[in-house]
Amino acid sequence: MKQSLAFILFLTCYSTAQEPAKPQLDRDAFTFTKYDLQVQVAPARQSLAVRGRVVLRNDSEKSQSIVALQVSSSLTWASVRRGDAPLAIETTKVESDIDHAGAVNEAMVALPEPVAPGGTIELGVAYSGTIAFNSSRLEALDTPRDVARRSDWDRIAPEFTAVRGVGYVAWYPVSLAPVKLGDGNRMFAELGVWRARHAESVFHAEFDKPEGKVLLTNGQRREDGDKVVCDFARLGLEAPLFVIADLAALENLNGRIWYLPGGQEMAKEYAAVLSKWQPSFTTAPLQKADFVQLPEGWANYESGPMMLAPLRKAPEPEIAQGMVHTLTHASVASRRPWIYEGLAHFAQSRAIEGQLGREAALRFLAQRTPALALAESTGAGQDLIKATDEVFYRTKAMFVWWMLRDMLGGATLEKALAKYRADLDKEPSYVQRLLESESGKGLEQFFDEWVYRDRGLPDFKVEAVFPRQNLRGGYLVSVTVENQGAAGAEAPVVIKTKVSDVTARVFVPAKDKATTRIEVPLYPVSVTVNDGSVPETDTTDNDFTVPPPK
Ligand SMILES: [Zn+2]
Structure with a gap:
């Protein structure tokens, strides 16, 4: 689109003003607090046409005079309005892998007056175009063609339409700093921050009911005449998607x-x-x-x-x-990612435990430990309560739930969680209190070191083992475990003898030691701390071979 006269005047006006206050584009300034979109999808033409309104809130410290609205590069901006008045826009194709095409069409909108920090503005939006299969962003990364095609499957097509939200297809307006998939974890980090910022946003969309096909979305949906009305409630976790197919x-x-x-x-x-x-x-x-x-x-x-x-x-x-x-x-409809995703992964590990036993579940956990240990060791740790990186709100959260289950018992944990109410979960400590009242145990320290703050992972070491024969002919084994990490945890201690294993649990505070005494029937052969149920940075010093009796 050509620069409109008003836009040029607007920019000129600022650039010639006495103060050198050229308006600067800050793509992170605005949060989209509300979407209200009318969506027409025509699978036969692979096309999409959207009109509606978005409400933007200036969450930056400065007044903002420009808004950037991005949609997929295969969609074209028709207009951006304030009330009935069209606003001057300048459209540029910006390379960004938040969309499968590897680029977005960004409308730079000159606002009639600046929006103060905390202020909001409602804009009318209209755009249309096609959403065809496109795996170019992955192929640009030298991803094998078949893998790229398997992953970036989004499309509007006669036989099967499926379009995921930002991160796959920007089919609704967003504003993100341009990011490339090849840039390490940055794109996922940016998308995580974007989702967290939009956790409380409202997204309402009305789709034309497709003829002879079913339209599904990941929001609450209902049919109203010739419309399918959808409300997406958890933008912090789920990007709005739609599917149209013969289902x-x-x-x-x-x-x-x-x-x-x-x-x-x-x-x-x-x-x-x-x-x-x-x-x-x-x-x-x-x-x-x-x-x-x-x-x-x-x-x-x-x-x-x-x-x-x-x-x-x-x-x-x-x-x-x-x-x-x-x-x-x-x-469990929590808006907190560490609860929502953490519990879902925990439930998977519980299902494996139920079907195949604890060893199999621990192997499932162990596959996930290295990524978490790496993230913690590179100083990229995030407080779990507000984590935006998946390795924390999925993997670390899964371990936290697993540890809570081991500490409180499965029945107690389930009883407490059955009382969980997303609408009452307003304080970070809500879940802690729920678990404490059900179990009667104090969990302040655990939550402080694992949920409210990121203290990294524990690092256990069996420091000393002293077996002493007791009067019944067995042995009382005193085991001292050191935790060199900055997060305390309760871990299992397993004592092996020639006939059987005996397990006890010991809580080892951060940067401290703890000793436990365990009775075993025979002289111990070896002692191991942590069976893998607690994520740890270094497990090479967790075994201790007991010297033979003198
Ligand atoms: Zn999930």
């Missing part, structure tokens, strides 16, 4: 299996597994989970209580393990 559903109390033509037999197997699920954290799911069949070869994608994946033949326990994560989201 039919098998439904039961826990959820729905949406399947494509020819997928009915497989869907029946999935539905049978789904119907057996018993929620452990609540008495009943808050909402039904949606499992949506993707075309074969497309990569799985989870978005809260919606899971998109090809339906594959698999043994029942495997199907169940995959479902537990999504079903947990449908049962």
Whole structure:
């Protein structure tokens, strides 16, 4: 689009003013507090047309005179309005991998008057274009073609339409500093911060009801005449997505299996597994989970209580393990990522434990420890309560729940979580109090070192072992464990003898030592601290071989 006269005048006016106050674009200044969009999708033409309103709040320290509105580079800006008045916009294609095309069309909007810090402005927006399959951002990174095609599957197409939100397709206006996928973890970090900033935002969209097809979204949806009305409530966790396809559903109390033509037999197997699920954290799911069949070869994608994946033949326990994560989201509607995602991953590890035993669950945890230990050791640690990086709000949170379960007992934890109410969770300490009142145990220190603050991970070492024969012919073994890390934790201590293992638990404060005494029937062979249930930076000094008796 050509620069409009008003825009040029606007810029000139500022640049010639006596104070050198040229308006500067700060893409992070505004938070989109409200979206209200009318969306027309035409699968046959692969096209999308959107008009509606967005409300922006200036969360920066300075007054702002320019707003940047970005949509996918395959979409074209028609207008940006204030009330009925069109505003001057200048559109530029900006390279950014927040969109599958590797670029966004950015409308720079000259505001009629500056928006003060804390102030809001409502803008009318209209844009349209096509959203075709595009894996160029991944192929630019030399990702093998088939992997790129599996991952970046978003498209509007006659046979199957599926479009995910920012991070995949900017089908609604956003404003983010340009980021490239190849730039380490930066894009995911920026998207994490963006989501956290928009956790309280409201997103309402009305789609034209597609003829002869089903339109699904990951928000609350209802049909109203010829519209499908959707409200997306958790922008902090889930980017709004929509699917339009020839889908039919098998439904039961826990959820729905949406399947494509020819997928009915497989869907029946999935539905049978789904119907057996018993929620452990609540008495009943808050909402039904949606499992949506993707075309074969497309990569799985989870978005809260919606899971998109090809339906594959698999043994029942495997199907169940995959479902537990999504079903947990449908049962606990927390807006806090460490609770919402942490519990879902924890539930998966519990399901594995239930099916295959604790050892298998610990192996599942162990696969995730190195990434967390690396993130903590590089000084990129985030306080769990406000973490925006997945390695914390998913992986570390999963461990925190696992440790709480080991400390309080499974039944107590489940009873406490059944009382969890997202609408009452207003203070960071809400969950701590809930768990304390159910268990009668003080958890202040644990939450302080693991949830409210990032203290890194513990680093245990078995410092000394003293076996002493007791009067009954067995041994009382005194074990001293040192924790060189800055986070305290309760860890299992396992004493091996020639016939059996005996396990006890010991709490070792940060930068301190603790001693526990354990009775075993025979002279001990070795002592190990931490079976992998506590994430740790260095596990090479966790074993201690007991010298033979003198
Ligand atoms: Zn999840």
